[in-house]
Amino acid sequence: MSPKQLPAPGVDTYFPGHGDARYRVHRYELALDYRPGPNRLGGTARLSAVAGAEPLREFALDLADFRIGRILVDGRAAHYTHRAGKLRIRPAKALAAGAAFTVEVHYTGNPKPVRSQWGGLGWEELTDGALVASQPVGAPSWYPCNDRPADKASYQISITTPSPYTVIVGGRLLTRTTRASSTTWVYEQAAPTSSYLVTVSIGQYETLRVTDPAAGVEPLRRVPQTAYLPTPLMPRFTHDFGRQPQMMHLFEELFGPYPFGEYAVVVADEELDVPFEAQGVSTFGTNHLDGIRGSERLVAHELAHQWFGNSVTIADWRHIWLNEGFAKYAEWLWAERSGGRTAAQHAATAHAKLAALPQDLRLADPGRKLMFDDRLYERGGLTVHALRCALGEQAFFRMVKDWTAIHRHGVVGTADLVAHAGRYTDRRLDALLDAWLWRGPLPPLPVAP
Numbered sequence: 467m468s469p470k471q472l473p474a475p476g477v478d479t480y481f482p483g484h485g486d487a488r489y490r491v492h493r494y495e496l497a498l499d500y501r502p503g504p505n506r507l508g509g510t511a512r513l514s515a516v517a518g519a520e521p522l523r524e525f526a527l528d529l530a531d532f533r534i535g536r537i538l539v540d541g542r543a544a545h546y547t548h549r550a551g552k553l554r555i556r557p558a559k560a561l562a563a564g565a566a567f568t569v570e571v572h573y574t575g576n577p578k579p580v581r582s583q584w585g586g587l588g589w590e591e592l593t594d595g596a597l598v599a600s601q602p603v604g605a606p607s608w609y610p611c612n613d614r615p616a617d618k619a620s621y622q623i624s625i626t627t628p629s630p631y632t633v634i635v636g637g638r639l640l641t642r643t644t645r646a647s648s649t650t651w652v653y654e655q656a657a658p659t660s661s662y663l664v665t666v667s668i669g670q671y672e673t674l675r676v677t678d679p680a681a682g683v684e685p686l687r688r689v690p691q692t693a694y695l696p697t698p699l700m701p702r703f704t705h706d707f708g709r710q711p712q713m714m715h716l717f718e719e720l721f722g723p724y725p726f727g728e729y730a731v732v733v734a735d736e737e738l739d740v741p742f743e744a745q746g747v748s749t750f751g752t753n754h755l756d757g758i759r760g761s762e763r764l765v766a767h768e769l770a771h772q773w774f775g776n777s778v779t780i781a782d783w784r785h786i787w788l789n790e791g792f793a794k795y796a797e798w799l800w801a802e803r804s805g806g807r808t809a810a811q812h813a814a815t816a817h818a819k820l821a822a823l824p825q826d827l828r829l830a831d832p833g834r835k836l837m838f839d840d841r842l843y844e845r846g847g848l849t850v851h852a853l854r855c856a857l858g859e860q861a862f863f864r865m866v867k868d869w870t871a872i873h874r875h876g877v878v879g880t881a882d883l884v885a886h887a888g889r890y891t892d893r894r895l896d897a898l899l900d901a902w903l904w905r906g907p908l909p910p911l912p913v914a915p
């Protein structure tokens with residue numbers, strides 16, 4: 467069953483102001499123009515959507531402070547109000563339950579990050595270009611959307627910008643057309659994508675194919691891997707990301723086929739606190755290249771999110787540990803399989819670290835304030851390790867591979883994983899998982915029997 471056929475889950479408890487569960491969007495077509503100097507973004511967003519079980523007299527989109535030109539619903543001008551990041555639209559005629567409809571929003575303005583407890587989210591102007599890092603609620607900083615992770619849609623994104631700049635958006639580059647001094651880049655992301663996972667990078671970048679130097683280590687199905695980065699960083703990049711093809715190979719072996727058509731890595735011409743994942747793309751900062759693979763665990767972490775988070779997506783934000791726990795564990799698996807410390811050693815280190823910290827984090831519902839807390843990542847990794855120890859090697863890896871296959875391009879919650887894992891053992895996992903997921907105190911370090 468496709469996620470589109472499931473009943474719409476309610477509004478996210480961590481971000482009740484975001485999203486509208488009364489309808490679903492299945493496709494976004496954005497045709498935008500961006501001028502880096504004045505930081506000016508404008509154009510049209512066309513959404514194809516379906517009303518839920520109730521007729522819609524009005525509905526809402528999330529969009530930050532832009533000037534709205536006009537809004538059409540099914541081609542007819544609609545009434546709207548635009549206040550505090552919420553665009554409330556009243557179509558000329560109410561939409562019937564289950565009816566397909568289109569919304570067209572013409573808008574223009576100076577995009578800026580959405581303020582949050584984690585700093586600015588979304589569209590960010592760089593010294594020379596721009597990037598978009600939206601997790602969790604930054605998407606409305608640059609386009610009108612139904613901003614909730616469960617509402618996944620396909621995207622076609624067209625961006626016109628001065629020709630010296632390269633535009634990177636997740637997905638397949640359909641066309642690149644230069645007219646006068648501007649170039650239009652059109653990308654298609656056919657796979658269902660959450661609004662927070664749509665990214666844009668604009669900069670003066672070199673394009674590099676990432677190929678596998680080691681003969682005999684060929685991915686089962688070659689995933690095209692491309693990098694975009696400032697030219698001077700080329701030598702460091704070649705070394706630091708040199709093992710990414712082997713990583714891709716390992717993760718396909720452990721987690722199943724790479725879920726998208728291609729994988730891109732952007733190294734923005736700026737330092738970034740943390741790298742971040744988007745659909746088919748990961749973005750790093752200049753500080754993540756040091757020429758000695760000092761950030762290689764993050765290369766693994768971001769790649770793993772393509773399976774955990776991007777393909778298998780959380781229904782709402784309280785399940786964030788499903789993304790970060792598996793991505794953290796993927797770091798440990800990469801280390802273990804590439805001649806570094808074993809996952810068990812990493813688990814012991816993480817356990818010792820957590821033992822010395824306050825134990826008031828409930829992994830399966832950490833609350834908005836703690837959803838990106840360091841402890842969530844470490845405890846998430848440990849919980850996956852606890853499953854590995856409880857299930858045993860064979861059953862654990864079969865469980866993980868089946869998980870990404872069954873929920874490929876879908877939406878999940880913690881209860882789904884608990885039920886799923888239970889099918890791979892005769893042991894009862896309830897007490898073990900209850901302690902890791904729902905209680906504060908740190909359970910003992912899991913060890914393989």
Ligand SMILES: [Zn+2]
Pocket residue numbers: 767771789790793
């Ligand atoms: Zn992560």
